Amino acid sequence: MASSSHNNFDDTIDETLNQVCDQISNQVWQSLLTPPVQHQQPPKPKKKRTFIERNREVGHAHLWNDYFSEDPTYPPRMFRRRFRMNKPLFMRIVERLGAEIPFFQQRRDATGRLELSTLQNCTAAIRMMAYGTAADACDEYLRIAETTSFSCLDHFVDAIINCFGDE
Numbered sequence: 001m002a003s004s005s006h007n008n009f010d011d012t013i014d015e016t017l018n019q020v021c022d023q024i025s026n027q028v029w030q031s032l033l034t035p036p037v038q039h040q041q042p043p044k045p046k047k048k049r050t051f052i053e054r055n056r057e058v059g060h061a062h063l064w065n066d067y068f069s070e071d072p073t074y075p076p077r078m079f080r081r082r083f084r085m086n087k088p089l090f091m092r093i094v095e096r097l098g099a100e101i102p103f104f105q106q107r108r109d110a111t112g113r114l115e116l117s118t119l120q121n122c123t124a125a126i127r128m129m130a131y132g133t134a135a136d137a138c139d140e141y142l143r144i145a146e147t148t149s150f151s152c153l154d155h156f157v158d159a160i161i162n163c164f165g166d167e
Contacts, residue, residue, distance in 0.1 A: 052145070059143030060117045068119065083123075084130040094122045096163050103155040116144060124149045125156030 066073045067087070079087050097104040098118035106117050124138040128149060135149035144152070 054139070054143040054145065056116055056120065056143045057114065059141065060120055063117075063119055063123060063142060082130075083126055085126075090122070090126070093160070093164075094118050097122060097156070097159050100163055101155065101159045103151075104159065116148070120144060121152045122156065124152045128153050 067079050072079075074082075076087060079090075083090055094104075098106075104118045104121050107115050109115050120142050121144075124142055124144050127133060127138065128135060134146075135153070136146040138144045138149045139146065
């Protein structure tokens, strides 16, 4: 009798163990087949960039008429004071960067309009360095956004090192 009850007990344990194993394997398969439920916060709404029409062509025209035309508004001494260098040196830098560095070459954008001129890019960078002004200070006169001014300064420094490093 002892042996028959022992077999019943073993059978019960085997059966219980099989049921538990079946349940666990079913749960594992279900978790593998079912994508996990992610408990995330809802995505933040995307911020829409605000487009500001800066009329960059007007900025170039003002800059050209004020300092670079045949009859500029401001005399050479004002140019030197504001740019911290004489006009021939400034023009040498502008011409070389415009010829050798793609960032400073004026191209057309996707809408067919001319992008910022080489003069605008170089003036933004030089004025930020010469005066230590904030990047967004270039916006009103040169019509250049703050992020673009930072980009001009970054590219300008690298370009000066590459083009004039030996000098």
